[in-house]
Structures are given as structure tokens and as C-alpha cells.
Amino acid sequence: MLDKKLIRFITSMTIFSVLLTHGLAESQEKLSGQEIINKSQQIFFYVGKDMKAKVLMKLISKSGKERIRELTMLRLNKGESGEQKYYMYFHRPADVREMTFMIWKYLGKNDDRWLYVPSIKLVRRIAANDKNSSFVGSDFTYEDISGREVVEDTHTLNAEEELNGKSVNVVESIPKEEKSAFYSRKVSWIDQETFLPLKEEYYDKRGDLYKIFTAGKIESVQGIATIMQRTMANVKNGHRTIVTFEEVSYNIGLREDIFSERYLRSAPRKWIK
Amino acid sequence: MIRFLRTGLLVFLFSIGISPLIAEDFDIHGFVQTNFSLRIAATGEARTFSGKPLPDYLLGDERVQLEITRFGATTQLFGKIDLFYDAVDKLADLDVREAYIDLTLGKFDIRAGRQIITWGVGDLVFINDVFPKNWVAFLSGQPLQYLKFGSDAININIFPKFVSVQIIAIPFYRADVLPRGERLLAFDPLPTIANREEVQPEMSFKNTQIAGRLYRYLGNFDFSLYFYKGFWGSPPGMILDSADNLLTFSHPRLNVYGGSLQGAFLKGVLSVEGGYYDSRDDQQGTNMGIENSQIRFLAGYQRALGENLILGLQYYGERIQDYTEYVQNLPSTFPQRKEWRHTLSLRLTQLLKYQTLRFSLFIFYSPNEKDYYVNPEVRYDLGSGVWFAAGGIFLGGEKDYTFFGQFEKNDNVYFILRYEF
Numbered sequence: 001m002l003d004k005k006l007i008r009f010i011t012s013m014t015i016f017s018v019l020l021t022h023g024l025a026e027s028q029e030k031l032s033g034q035e036i037i038n039k040s041q042q043i044f045f046y047v048g049k050d051m052k053a054k055v056l057m058k059l060i061s062k063s064g065k066e067r068i069r070e071l072t073m074l075r076l077n078k079g080e081s082g083e084q085k086y087y088m089y090f091h092r093p094a095d096v097r098e099m100t101f102m103i104w105k106y107l108g109k110n111d112d113r114w115l116y117v118p119s120i121k122l123v124r125r126i127a128a129n130d131k132n133s134s135f136v137g138s139d140f141t142y143e144d145i146s147g148r149e150v151v152e153d154t155h156t157l158n159a160e161e162e163l164n165g166k167s168v169n170v171v172e173s174i175p176k177e178e179k180s181a182f183y184s185r186k187v188s189w190i191d192q193e194t195f196l197p198l199k200e201e202y203y204d205k206r207g208d209l210y211k212i213f214t215a216g217k218i219e220s221v222q223g224i225a226t227i228m229q230r231t232m233a234n235v236k237n238g239h240r241t242i243v244t245f246e247e248v249s250y251n252i253g254l255r256e257d258i259f260s261e262r263y264l265r266s267a268p269r270k271w272i273k
Numbered sequence: 274m275i276r277f278l279r280t281g282l283l284v285f286l287f288s289i290g291i292s293p294l295i296a297e298d299f300d301i302h303g304f305v306q307t308n309f310s311l312r313i314a315a316t317g318e319a320r321t322f323s324g325k326p327l328p329d330y331l332l333g334d335e336r337v338q339l340e341i342t343r344f345g346a347t348t349q350l351f352g353k354i355d356l357f358y359d360a361v362d363k364l365a366d367l368d369v370r371e372a373y374i375d376l377t378l379g380k381f382d383i384r385a386g387r388q389i390i391t392w393g394v395g396d397l398v399f400i401n402d403v404f405p406k407n408w409v410a411f412l413s414g415q416p417l418q419y420l421k422f423g424s425d426a427i428n429i430n431i432f433p434k435f436v437s438v439q440i441i442a443i444p445f446y447r448a449d450v451l452p453r454g455e456r457l458l459a460f461d462p463l464p465t466i467a468n469r470e471e472v473q474p475e476m477s478f479k480n481t482q483i484a485g486r487l488y489r490y491l492g493n494f495d496f497s498l499y500f501y502k503g504f505w506g507s508p509p510g511m512i513l514d515s516a517d518n519l520l521t522f523s524h525p526r527l528n529v530y531g532g533s534l535q536g537a538f539l540k541g542v543l544s545v546e547g548g549y550y551d552s553r554d555d556q557q558g559t560n561m562g563i564e565n566s567q568i569r570f571l572a573g574y575q576r577a578l579g580e581n582l583i584l585g586l587q588y589y590g591e592r593i594q595d596y597t598e599y600v601q602n603l604p605s606t607f608p609q610r611k612e613w614r615h616t617l618s619l620r621l622t623q624l625l626k627y628q629t630l631r632f633s634l635f636i637f638y639s640p641n642e643k644d645y646y647v648n649p650e651v652r653y654d655l656g657s658g659v660w661f662a663a664g665g666i667f668l669g670g671e672k673d674y675t676f677f678g679q680f681e682k683n684d685n686v687y688f689i690l691r692y693e694f
Contacts (some may be wrong), residue, residue, distance in 0.1 A: 020673045067656055094658045095694030110537055119418035130542040130577030137628030262432060
């Protein structure tokens with residue numbers, strides 16, 4: 001209980017400080033690793049009050065064989081609590097078409113997850129304690145989709161350098177509890193201007209490089225810097241997943257009731273096309 | 274009725290099909306599938322009810338499914354039809370799986386027509402879900418979606434702030450498809466009665482089935498209350514006419530009252546559901562041809578054991594309410610059931626190779642009736658819409674009349690190959 005309160009407090013303070021520092025961005029004060037990751041997470045997972053994106057995932061095997069996942073994702077922030085709601089509707093491939101998937105994300109405890117299976121009109125909850133399992137067969141995990149809690153890792157600013165012509169902070173993140181993550185160490189190259197992660201390297205429990213995240217195309221959408229294409233590559237087996245945002249919009253006025261059983265069973269056409 | 278529905282569907286498909294083939298709000302999908310199932314149990318001298326040798330194949334099914342949707346601003350038309358050839362019965366036919374119209378308004382939704390309705394939180398255990406089921410499809414290795422089939426119903430959903438309300442009226446009765454000793458061998462308490470027929474509740478206002486559900490989030494749980502007024506689907510009632518050597522399967526009146534909860538618990542998902550089956554035509558529990566009133570209950574727990582590995586455990590209990598009356602009125606030739614039937618189940622699902630390969634195992638085991646249902650399956654996604662699944666269904670038990678024990682001569686291995694578009 002205390003933990004939860006503490007986490008909530010830290011999160012709201014974090015959001016507060018992010019908002020504050022956002023206003024003072026020009027002052028170029030030197031940030032700690034923790035502050036950089038905080039800010040980066042806010043930009044990456046929480047930007048806007050809500051968001052809608054049409055997402056195309058290409059799952060590519062070592063031999064070049066491609067599989068497709070196409071979905072519409074709706075996201076709503078629950079104020080500044082750090083809690084969020086996600087709704088995903090699958091357009092392709094045929095065997096998951098019309099399947100819908102909902103997450104209510106919390107801080108300090110497991111998320112709630114629901115799945116709707118259209119062929120038998122079944123809504124059911126599914127276990128959410130497998131944050132490191134693959135998201136729909138891709139190289140991204142559930143945690144990569146909705147974000148890992150900042151307080152679960154210790155973040156250290158290791159260097160400031162140039163990456164693809166941009167000034168970046170290089171931050172190393174180490175899980176406080178070894179079992180809580182699939183990686184033993186993560187290194188992030190975070191753009192000093194936008195605070196978006198341009199590259200991340202994940203090292204496995206043996207310390208070997210395991211997965212690499214790279215941000216491709218970055219565009220300004222409604223004035224918000226948005227990664228329109230990203231890749232997660234598994235360097236051990238040669239499999240990779242390229243995610244392209246085909247359409248993105250922020251602050252579209254999503255209502256909270258969209259994230260309910262009613263709309264799991266019957267997708268809101270207004271938002272899902 | 275079936276003829277009427279088919280004609281209706283053709284008109285329906287025609288009306289949504291003419292102009293909008295070019296419209297963007299029109300969707301057509303479906304699949305082509307082959308599905309066969311081979312009996313592997315030793316059948317010995319066993320014969321089907323009509324005296325023929327048991328068929329080696331439980332299933333030899335080729336089918337095309339077409340699914341057509343037309344979207345409008347507040348309405349949606351949906352049709353799903355199967356054209357199939359059944360090689361065991363050498364029969365080609367058309368099955369209207371679903372055909373309905375959806376009306377979506379601010380605070381309520383209406384769905385009218387043939388529709389599949391699924392309720393409850395059980396894993397292959399249905400307490401408050403009293404909607405039609407095809408147990409022959411389930412036991413002979415058809416894909417899970419064929420366990421359920423559509424109700425011809427009006428389904429109204431209202432969404433006030435405090436609680437969501439669902440009310441379903443089903444004027445046309447569709448009986449469960451049950452093993453009757455032909456393709457699937459099942460226990461028959463009256464094997465010498467040669468003539469069989471099934472009577473369905475006649476279509477009348479009074480016989481309209483009514484089902485209702487109230488649901489909302491309660492803390493971190495999904496909470497539902499259920500009500501049903503209708504008829505026993507399975508097991509059906511039996512009326513014996515010894516003079517004419519005739520056994521009639523009937524559908525006595527049934528009310529069901531129940532509730533369920535599902536939510537996060539100890540890193541997993543906890544599911545609890547219960548229901549009271551009120552056998553309206555046998556309130557005293559003295560009629561041997563009508564199922565006694567019952568209490569049914571389940572508790573399930575699901576959690577991930579590791580990356581891409583999920584475990585589900587479940588207990589299901591069923592109690593005969595007026596057990597003394599049941600025993601006293603049971604004919605001597607009928608096997609006596611236990612007052613309680615306890616069933617445990619386990620489901621393990623492992624996804625591998627970026628979820629293209631799935632191993633699953635489902636087991637039902639009753640510790641007091643000592644019978645089982647075991648279903649291992651492997652499914653592989655070949656890409657480009659093609660997947661296949663192969664599995665086995667193994668059934669049996671100590672006694673040949675218990676819930677699963679009676680099916681011991683139906684052990685089978687099955688294969689499904691599907692191309693979806």
C-alpha cells in the first residue's frame with residue numbers, strides 16, 4: 001500500500017517536474033540519467049491527452065520471410081496519474097482480424113488485460129504478468145508497447161555524444177530486481193532536443209548484446225516529435241520487427257467509455273477504420 | 274424455419290451486395306478449410322444406434338466460409354455462411370452461421386437476427402451460457418468456434434452509468450447438437466427402445482426464451498449477474514412410451530440464476546462463476562425423465578509461467594439438488610449418478626517461434642467419477658493466411674456411463690488446414 005502511494009507520489013512529482021523542466025528547457029540545466037529517462041518516457045509513452053495510430057508491423061525472419069500485423073491503437077492518459085488505457089483493433093492478418101485487445105495500465109501493479117475473440121463473441125481477461133512475452137509474435141514485448149516503469153531500473157548518464165548528427169545523452173539502465181526484466185542492462189541514446197530514444201541496446205543475462213531498437217523516420221505531428229518508424233532487431237537470431245505508424249493524431253477527444261466491454265465487442269467505427 | 278432463414282439470408286446478402294461492391298464500407302472475408310478426424314479407439318463389437326459398424330472417420334469436412342459486412346453510420350449488416358461437404362454422411366449443405374443487423378445508438382445497441390452469444394468466465398465450462406452448443410463438433414475435433422452456433426434473437430444492450438444491461442429474447446428454439454450414438458458413441462440407458470424422436474418447444478410467445486445480464490466493473494473485477502428463462506438444452510428430457518417402443522427427447526422448462534466475477538489476483542486472473550438451475554417441470558425432483566434442479570459452480574485461475582507460456586487451472590462442481598428423490602425415482606436399469614460431480618481442468622499453452630507455433634494441452638479430470646477428456650494440439654502458422662492444426666481427443670473413465678467415460682470409443686486424432694482471407 002505504502003509502495004503504491006510512494007510510486008504514485010514519485011510519478012506525479014516526476015510528471016510535475018517534467019512539465020516544469022519542459023517550460024525551462026532553454027535553461028539547458030544538466031539532467032541526471034533518471035531525469036532523462038523520466039522525460040523520455042513521458043514523451044515516448046504519454047505525450048498528448050490521447051492518441052490514435054494506425055500501425056503496420058512487419059515481422060521479418062532471418063531468411064527474409066515477412067509476416068504482417070496491422071492494427072489501430074487508441075491510447076488515453078488518465079489525467080496525470082501515470083495510468084493509461086489502450087485499445088487495439090487488429091485489421092490483419094485474417095486469423096486475428098477483428099480481434100480486439102484492451103489494456104488498463106497501472107503503476108506499481110500488474111495491468112488489466114482483456115481480449116475479444118470475434119469468432120465466438122467471447123470477451124475474457126487474460127493474465128498480465130508476462131510483460132516480457134512477445135507482443136503478437138513480434139520482437140517487441142508487452143512492456144515495449146506500454147512502457148516499463150522508470151523506478152524499476154537504476155539509470156546512469158554515461159556520456160554525451162553525437163548520433164546521426166544529433167546530440168544525444170547515453171544512459172545506462174540496470175534493473176533493480178534482476179528477475180523483473182529480460183535484460184541485464186540497457187543502453188539508450190536519447191536525443192537531447194526531443195528526448196526521444198534514437199537507439200537502445202539490450203544485453204541479455206549473460207551480458208551479450210541481444211536486441212537493438214532504432215528509431216527511423218521522426219516527424220512532427222501536431223507539433224509533437226513522433227517516431228513514425230521504429231525497428232527492434234534480435235541480433236542473436238536475425239529476426240526483426242519494423243513498426244510503421246501510418247497515421248497518427250493526438251488529442252482527438254477519446255472518451256473513457258471507449259475502453260470498455262461494450263467497445264471490445266463492437267469496435268467504435270468512428271475511430272477504427 | 275431453416276428454409277425461411279436461407280431465403281432471408283440470400284435476400285439480405287443480395288440487398289447489401291448490389292450497389293456497395295464498390296463502396297469502401299463493404300467487407301468480404303472468409304476461409305477455405307479441410308478438417309478430418311480419425312477414430313483411434315478400439316471399438317470391438319460396438320455398433321451405432323442404428324446397427325451399423327462405427328465409422329472410422331468422425332469427420333471429413335471440406336468447407337468455405339464467407340463473411341460479409343456492410344458498415345453504415347449507425348447500422349451494420351453482417352452475414353456469415355458456410356458451404357460444406359461432409360464426406361462421412363456424403364452430404365453437401367449450407368449453414369447460416371450468423372446473419373444480423375446491428376443498430377448502434379448513443380446509450381444502447383440492438384442486434385437482431387442469428388447471432389452467437391457467449392457468456393460467463395469458465396474455460397470450456399458453461400454455467401450461465403445456456404446458448405446453443407454443438408457437442409458433436411467439439412468432441413470430434415472441429416475448431417472451437419464450431420462448439421457454438423447462433424441463436425435467432427433480439428439482443429438489446431443498454432449502458433446507463435451505474436450498470437450495463439443486456440436483454441435477449443429468443444423466439445426460435447435451437448437445440449444443442451448432442452451425440453446420439455451414430456457418429457459418436459454415447460451411453461444409452463434404454464438401448465432396446467428402437468424409436469427415437471426429438472420434440473422442440475413449440476414456437477409461441479410464452480415459449481420465447483429470455484436471457485438477461487447486468488454487468489459492471491466492481492473494483493478491479495468484472496462483475497455480472499445472469500438470468501435465463503427457457504429450456505434444458507443438454508441434457509434433454511426423456512419421455513418413454515413403452516407401448517409404442519418410443520423414446521422422445523424433450524426440452525423441459527428451465528430457469529437459471531447466476532453470477533460471475535473475473536479479475537486480477539496474485540499476478541494472474543481469477544474467475545468465479547455460479548448458477549442455480551431451477552428445473553421448472555420437476556420441482557420436487559421426482560421425475561426420472563427430467564433433470565433435477567442443480568447448483569453449478571466454478572473457480573478458475575490463469576497466469577503466465579514464463580515467457581509465452583500460460584497455465585490455467587479450474588474447478589467445476591455440479592450438485593443434484595433433490596438427490597434423495599432422484600435416487601428413489603431412478604429406474605433400476607439406470608446407472609446412479611453421484612450427488613456431486615467434481616471436475617478439475619488444466620490448460621497449458623506454449624507459444625514458440627514468434628508465436629507461429631503453438632502447443633496446447635487441455636485436460637478435464639473428475640476425481641470422484643474418475644473420467645477424463647484430454648486434448649493436446651499443435652498449431653503452426655505457415656504465413657500468408659495458411660495455418661494447420663493437429664491434435665487428439667482422448668476420452669474415458671472407470672465407468673461407461675459417466676460424463677466423459679461414455680465417450681471412450683470416440684478417441685480420435687484430427688487435422689485442420691485452413692486458408693483465411
